[in-house]
Amino acid sequence: MNKIPKTVSRRLSLYQRCLKNLILQGKKNISSKELAEKLGFKSSQVRKDLSYFGAFGKRGVGYDTNYLLKMIERILGVNKSWSVVVIGAGNLGHALINYEILKKNGFYIVGIFDIDPKKIGKKIGELTIINMKDFKEFVKKSKVEIAVIAVPPSSAQQVADTIVESGIKGIVNFSPVIINVPQGIIVEEIDISIPFKNLTFKLTSNGFRGA
Amino acid sequence: MNKIPKTVSRRLSLYQRCLKNLILQGKKNISSKELAEKLGFKSSQVRKDLSYFGAFGKRGVGYDTNYLLKMIERILGVNKSWSVVVIGAGNLGHALINYEILKKNGFYIVGIFDIDPKKIGKKIGELTIINMKDFKEFVKKSKVEIAVIAVPPSSAQQVADTIVESGIKGIVNFSPVIINVPQGIIVEEIDISIPFKNLTFKLTSNGFRGA
DNA sequence: TAGATTGTTAATCGATTAACAATC
DNA sequence: TAGATTGTTAATCGATTAACAATC
Numbered sequence: 001m002n003k004i005p006k007t008v009s010r011r012l013s014l015y016q017r018c019l020k021n022l023i024l025q026g027k028k029n030i031s032s033k034e035l036a037e038k039l040g041f042k043s044s045q046v047r048k049d050l051s052y053f054g055a056f057g058k059r060g061v062g063y064d065t066n067y068l069l070k071m072i073e074r075i076l077g078v079n080k081s082w083s084v085v086v087i088g089a090g091n092l093g094h095a096l097i098n099y100e101i102l103k104k105n106g107f108y109i110v111g112i113f114d115i116d117p118k119k120i121g122k123k124i125g126e127l128t129i130i131n132m133k134d135f136k137e138f139v140k141k142s143k144v145e146i147a148v149i150a151v152p153p154s155s156a157q158q159v160a161d162t163i164v165e166s167g168i169k170g171i172v173n174f175s176p177v178i179i180n181v182p183q184g185i186i187v188e189e190i191d192i193s194i195p196f197k198n199l200t201f202k203l204t205s206n207g208f209r210g211a
Numbered sequence: 212m213n214k215i216p217k218t219v220s221r222r223l224s225l226y227q228r229c230l231k232n233l234i235l236q237g238k239k240n241i242s243s244k245e246l247a248e249k250l251g252f253k254s255s256q257v258r259k260d261l262s263y264f265g266a267f268g269k270r271g272v273g274y275d276t277n278y279l280l281k282m283i284e285r286i287l288g289v290n291k292s293w294s295v296v297v298i299g300a301g302n303l304g305h306a307l308i309n310y311e312i313l314k315k316n317g318f319y320i321v322g323i324f325d326i327d328p329k330k331i332g333k334k335i336g337e338l339t340i341i342n343m344k345d346f347k348e349f350v351k352k353s354k355v356e357i358a359v360i361a362v363p364p365s366s367a368q369q370v371a372d373t374i375v376e377s378g379i380k381g382i383v384n385f386s387p388v389i390i391n392v393p394q395g396i397i398v399e400e401i402d403i404s405i406p407f408k409n410l411t412f413k414l415t416s417n418g419f420r421g422a
Numbered sequence: 423t424a425g426a427t428t429g430t431t432a433a434t435c436g437a438t439t440a441a442c443a444a445t446c
Numbered sequence: 447t448a449g450a451t452t453g454t455t456a457a458t459c460g461a462t463t464a465a466c467a468a469t470c
Contacts, residue, residue, distance in 0.1 A: 005461055009412040013405045017387055031427065039389065043427090044463055051429055059428040060470040076408045077415030084407075095306035100363075101387055101404050146410065170410045176228055176312055178250065186413045188406035193312050194224045195399035196295075197287045199357065199381045201220040202397045204288030216437055242451065254451090255439050262453055270452040271446040 004052045011049055012072055014039055019069040031062035081106045083143055087159050088150035089114040089122075089129045092174055096148060097124050110142050132162070139166040146170045153177040160187075215263045222260055223283055225250055230280040242273035292317045294354055298370050299361035300325040300333075300340045303385055307359060308335050321353050343373070350377040357381045364388040371398075 018038050022030060032046040050056055056071050057063040073079045084107050086093045096102065097109050112124060115132045122129050130138060138144070147163040149156055149171060156175035163171055164181055171187045173179055181187055229249050233241060244254040261267055267282050268274045284290045295318050297304045307313065308320050323335060326343045333340050341349060349355070358374040360367055360382060367386035374382055375392055382398045384390055392398055 003460090007461070009409050010405060012412070013402070013408045016408075017402075018389075021388070033427080042463060044465090045461095047427090047429060048462075055429060057428055058470055059468070060426045062427065075412065075415075077411030078408055082407075082411060091306040091309040095302040096403075098302040099403065102407065105404050105407065107404070107407050145414075146407070170414050172406050172410060177232070178229075186410060188410045190403065190406045191224070191228075192307075192310065192401065193316050193318070194221060195383050195401045196293075196313065196316065196318050196357070197224045197227075197289055198220050199383060199397060199399045200288030200293060201223070201286065203356075203381050204286075214436090218437070244451080253439060255441090256437095258451090258453060259438075266453060268452055269446055270444070271450045273451065 002052055008049050008052060009076070011039075011041070011045070012076055015046070015049075016069065016072045016076060016078070019065055019072065023065050023069060027065050029062050030065055030068075032057070035063075078106050081108055082145050084109045084146045084148060085111040085113065085135075085139065085142075085144050086148045086150055087113045087132065087135070087163070088152075089116070089119050089124065090150060092150040094124055096150065097127060107146070109148075110144065111138055113138075132159075135162055136166045139168060144168060146172065149173045149175050149179070151175060213263055219260050219263060220287070222250075222252070222256070223287055226257070226260075227280065227283045227287060227289070230276050230283065234276050234280060238276050240273050241276055241279075243268070246274075289317050292319055293356050295320045295357045295359060296322040296324065296346075296350065296353075296355050297359045297361055298324045298343065298346070298374070299363075300327070300330045300335065301361060303361040305335055307361065308338060318357070320359075321355065322349055324349075343370075346373055347377045350379060355379060357383065360384045360386050360390070362386060 015035065018035065031043070033043040036043040036046045053075050054071065056068050070079070084102075086096055086109055089112050093112055097112060102109070109127070111130055112127050113130050113132045113135055114120060119129045120131045144166075145168065147166075147168045147170070149159050149163075151159050153175050156173065156177050157179050160171065160173070160179040160181055164185055169185055171179075171181065171185065173187055173189050174192070176191045176193060179187060226246065229246065242254070243257040247254040247257045264286050265282065267279050281290070295313075297307055297320055300323050304323055308323060313320070320338070322341055323338050324341050324343045324346055325331060330340045331342045355377075356379065358379045358381070360370055360374075362370050364386050367384065367388050368390050371382065371384070371390040371392055375396055380396055382390075382392065382396065384398055384400050385403070387402045387404060389400075390398060
């Protein structure tokens with residue numbers, strides 16, 4: 001079986017996003033050419049990406065938008081709901097809890113944790129901030145599948161260790177530090193400052209050769 | 212002059228992050244091998260990346276951490292401060308304003324805007340939410356260089372148009388929709404739901420060949 | 423059937439890595 | 447000087463794109 005380039009899953013997310021919009025606009029069918037143009041890709045890129053997972057189109061016709069969306073969501077694993085907890089009830093934690101787009105994609109935040117006694121017990125929307133001490137118990141009881149690290153970098157590794165001990169297999173890490181986890185645990189890193197730095201890199205750009 | 216791979220600037224941000232931590236820990240010198248290992252790269256990757264911009268090391272010795280950090284920050288354009296405005300005073304806007312890591316990297320949020328009359332005039336920390344009508348005036352007066360789109364997808368394009376009219380050249384777009392801007396305007400996209408989907412893709416993964 | 427567009431193979435392009443001369 | 451590590455070239459690897467037979 002063909003090895004799937006690491007770049008594919010990000011593009012699948014973009015196809016999904018785009019198809020959702022097109023369906024809202026009433027579009028029933030789309031060619032790889034049209035989908036590619038909307039995203040600034042080549043049509044062969046779109047067809048190749050999809051071909052790793054199956055054959056979803058009709059030659060001469062294109063792709064049924066609803067069917068293709070369904071297939072892509074199945075590939076991405078967002079055809080089901082996921083139980084998510086957030087560790088760290090700071091501003092980022094708050095924002096994530098209220099982030100509609102996660103909910104719309106089936107990521108349901110079912111718990112929020114902190115170690116700060118001043119925060120524990122307070123409410124954020126429907127959720128009550130829980131003591132980190134009770135983390136493992138909660139994860140077992142609520143069958144949590146994904147944990148989000150939204151604590152300061154200094155405590156990120158410690159939090160990661162607790163997550164791993166709890167049996168959770170998937171982590172989204174917002175803390176700008178590399179965390180070490182055992183084999184079999186999947187970590188996705190997201191550093192909000194990186195797009196800002198990419199931007200200033202390009203704005204400044206960039207014949208810098210000072211030594 | 213050598214073309215710089217598109218992947219380089221992200222890694223430069225990671226080198227920067229790592230060097231900052233190492234300096235805090237008192238490390239004065241580092242080899243490409245050691246830096247690479249910390250980030251899971253090959254040492255030749257590190258040396259090649261740096262070589263696009265100059266020769267910052269000493270053969271037989273390695274890199275002075277302070278000096279290398281300084282050079283990388285100059286390359287990334289974060290050796291100076293940047294004036295940033297946020298459009299959209301929702302949860303994400305709130306979180307960004309209070310996000311220490313942006314401040315630490317020299318990204319200063321100097322204004323926050325919304326169109327909701329209920330929000331306009333309210334305070335978030337030191338900032339008062341300003342009417343979007345006064346956006347262009349504010350940008351001129353405060354010499355704003357970067358705008359952040361933190362509004363719902365439905366109004367993202369309209370906001371982008373206003374940003375472009377204001378003369379701002381750099382945009383960070385948190386709204387999960389592709390925005391169109393004229394040549395010469397730089398847009399960095401960040402979709403918070405993508406790492407979640409990457410994660411479920413891997414967790415589900417993924418011999419899917421259903422058709 | 424003729425026209426269109428897929429799915430897939432092969433060619434191209436770009437990025438990473440190994441290797442090594444230069445040199446601290 | 448001997449040992450270490452850089453900076454850079456060339457080889458390898460992986461991802462994108464063009465091209466086209468298959469087929470709706």
